[in-house]
Structure formats: structure tokens, C-alpha cells
Amino acid sequence: MAEDWLESAEAIGAVDDVLASVGLAHGSRKTLSGTWKGGERVKKLRAAKPTAEPRVLGEPGIVTVPAFDALPWLRAGFSTRAGGQSTAYGDGELNLGWTREDEAVNVAANRERFVRKAMRETAPGSAAIPELVTIRQFHSGMIRLVEAEHGSLTTAEGKAVLRGDGLLTDCAGVLLGIQTADCYPVLVADRRTRAVAAFHAGWRGTLARIVERGVGTMKLRYGSRAEDLVAAVGPGIGACCYAVGKEIRFEFESQFAYGPELFSEVYDSDPVRDKYPLLFLTARAPGHSDIGPQIHIDLAEANRRQLVDAGLRPENITVVGECTGCARDANGERRYYSHRMEHGYAGRMMSVIGVV
Numbered sequence: 016m017a018e019d020w021l022e023s024a025e026a027i028g029a030v031d032d033v034l035a036s037v038g039l040a041h042g043s044r045k046t047l048s049g050t051w052k053g054g055e056r057v058k059k060l061r062a063a064k065p066t067a068e069p070r071v072l073g074e075p076g077i078v079t080v081p082a083f084d085a086l087p088w089l090r091a092g093f094s095t096r097a098g099g100q101s102t103a104y105g106d107g108e109l110n111l112g113w114t115r116e117d118e119a120v121n122v123a124a125n126r127e128r129f130v131r132k133a134m135r136e137t138a139p140g141s142a143a144i145p146e147l148v149t150i151r152q153f154h155s156g157m158i159r160l161v162e163a164e165h166g167s168l169t170t171a172e173g174k175a176v177l178r179g180d181g182l183l184t185d186c187a188g189v190l191l192g193i194q195t196a197d198c199y200p201v202l203v204a205d206r207r208t209r210a211v212a213a214f215h216a217g218w219r220g221t222l223a224r225i226v227e228r229g230v231g232t233m234k235l236r237y238g239s240r241a242e243d244l245v246a247a248v249g250p251g252i253g254a255c256c257y258a259v260g261k262e263i264r265f266e267f268e269s270q271f272a273y274g275p276e277l278f279s280e281v282y283d284s285d286p287v288r289d290k291y292p293l294l295f296l297t298a299r300a301p302g303h304s305d306i307g308p309q310i311h312i313d314l315a316e317a318n319r320r321q322l323v324d325a326g327l328r329p330e331n332i333t334v335v336g337e338c339t340g341c342a343r344d345a346n347g348e349r350r351y352y353s354h355r356m357e358h359g360y361a362g363r364m365m366s367v368i369g370v371v
């Protein structure tokens with residue numbers, strides 16, 4: 016039996032089937048080639064499911080932050096996956112990204128519902144909703160300013176025009192939106208000038224110091240003072256769930272004096288492996304390497320440190336602290352979309368901030 020077959024999706028699927036037959040579901044694993052194959056199997060299962068009628072379950076899920084809510088002119092929040100009409104990833108979900116798997120009509124309806132929720136509109140349709148500005152994110156350090164005379168930043172279908180990973184504005188009536196499914200959304204508001212910012216920070220954007228540089232740009236363009244800024248680091252994949260390669264550790268340790276503090280070493284203790292060791296002789300679980308511990312990174316702390324280095328007072332920074340990889344709702348459902356935990360077959364959350 017060839018080595019590459021052992022690492023193939025078929026082999027991993029076969030082991031998963033064995034585990035499933037004894038009532039055990041195993042976590043996701045990565046193949047040698049580094050691509051998530053599990054997602055392919057999920058897609059086939061989903062495709063076989065008859066299309067359900069759109070069904071809205073409850074209010075759109077939103078996580079708000081007291082420091083933002085205390086500012087009467089500000090609207091800000093982070094979405095969860097509950098309370099929409101998408102069926103691509105589970106019934107009645109609030110997918111807010113134009114993903115391949117979801118229907119655009121559902122995403123558009125979800126976006127409108129979420130924006131109204133974030134605006135705290137009690138009666139649907141009671142007022143014109145603000146302009147939602149999003150960007151085509153690409154894990155960069157690129158920051159975009161939305162000016163008063165900014166022209167159209169959205170296509171007729173509601174898709175973003177500009178590329179970038181940070182948005183700044185000092186205009187009222189504009190809602191800045193960042194999409195994530197494991198990466199960190201970071202929102203900033205200036206209590207004095209009423210400028211706002213939204214950033215998309217995965218490991219690449221964090222390494223590019225997008226948040227630290229973005230606050231610097233607020234100072235430069237809007238005259239913001241660090242002591243007037245309040246910020247929140249939203250839900251993202253936690254140190255509990257985010258194993259990375261050692262090259263990422265080297266990068267962060269080279270770039271940040273506090274780099275070593277961002278990493279923890281986690282020794283594998285998988286109850287399934289412990290109970291059925293023979294199963295794992297033929298299908299190795301990558302990331303569960305037999306040489307040394309896994310390295311986990313704390314990107315929430317990395318972005319909090321960038322806010323501190325940009326001059327924000329620690330008491331003005333809220334870290335939501337929920338992990339998109341493992342947080343569950345009260346009913347036991349996954350609370351957030353997770354690109355990593357769902358093998359790339361995931362919807363998107365949206366984080367918004369704007370001035371009314």
C-alpha cells in the first residue's frame with residue numbers, strides 16, 4: 016500500500032467511517048499535501064440534501080461590547096451564525112459572505128437583517144439602512160479610507176469593489192464591514208472625533224501589523240489621540256484551537272519583542288487515539304506529529320498588544336475572547352463559522368462599526 020494512499024482523503028475517510036461505526040467522531044485532519052480534503056466529503060453530503068425552503072430562526076445573532084454601546088452615536092457588533100435564512104451550512108443560519116455554496120438571495124437578506132439588528136432597529140423597514148462598505152480581503156496590511164465623496168464602493172449585487180483588509184472613515188451614515196471565519200475582526204472608535212475603523216487580522220495581517228498601522232493612520236488622517244480610542248477584538252480562532260507551523264512562530268518572534276508570549280506548546284492527548292492506537296498506525300493525523308508538541312498561537316493577544324503599542328489604554332480594549340473553533344451556543348450548536356474546523360466549507364461572520 017503506497018504511503019500517499021495512506022494520507023489520502025479516501026484513507027482518512029475510511030478511518031473516519033470505522034470510528035463512526037463505533038460511535039466515535041474524530042476531529043479534522045490534514046493530508047500531507049497540506050490541503051483540507053475533509054471539505055470535499057462534507058460537500059458531497061450537503062449536495063445530496065434536498066434544498067430546504069428558506070427558514071428564519073429567531074433574531075440575527077450579534078455580540079456587542081459595553082464600551083461601544085456606551086456611545087449613543089455609535090453602532091457596532093460582531094455576528095454569530097444564528098438567526099438567518101441560509102441553509103447551506105445548517106438551517107436558518109446567518110451567513111453574511113458571498114460564498115460559493117450559499118445562494119446570493121439568502122446572503123443579501125441576511126445582510127439586511129444583520130445591519131438592521133446592528134442599527135438597533137426594532138421595527139423592520141422603519142428607516143433607511145446605512146451604506147454597508149466591505150472590501151475584498153486578501154490577508155494584507157492594506158488600509159482603505161472611506162471619504163465623504165467616495166463614489167460607489169459596492170457593485171449592484173452588493174459585492175465589494177476595493178481590495179484591502181482595513182477600513183477607516185470619519186463619515187456618519189456609513190457602516191464598515193469586515194468578514195471573517197477564524198481570522199480576527201478588530202473594531203476601533205474615536206470618542207472625540209467619531210472616526211471609526213474595522214480591521215481583518217489573520218496571522219498574515221497581524222504579522223503585517225494592520226491594527227497598529229491602522230491606528231497610526233487614524234492619528235494621521237483624523238487627528239485621533241490614542242487616549243480617546245476604544246477598541247474590541249472580536250471572536251476568532253483561539254489559542255485553544257489554532258495550531259501553526261514553527262515557521263510562523265519564527266516570523267512573529269522576529270517581528271515582535273513579545274512574540275514568544277504569543278505561543279504555547281500543546282501536547283497531544285486525543286482520547287480516540289489513546290483508546291484505539293492501532294487505527295493510527297496506518298493513517299497518521301498531521302498536526303499530531305510524532306516529533307514534539309503542537310505550537311498554538313494566540314492571535315487575540317497579538318492584536319490586543321498592537322492596540323496597546325499604538326497607545327490605547329488597556330482598559331479601553333475589550334477582547335471578546337470567544338473561539339470560533341470551539342464556542343457553542345446554549346443549545347449546543349456551533350456559535351461561529353470556522354474555516355479551519357469546517358475544512359473550508361464555512362459561511363462568514365460580519366463585524367460592523369459606524370456612526371449614525
Ligand SMILES: [Zn+2]
Binds near residue numbers: 252255338342
Ligand atoms: Zn477553541
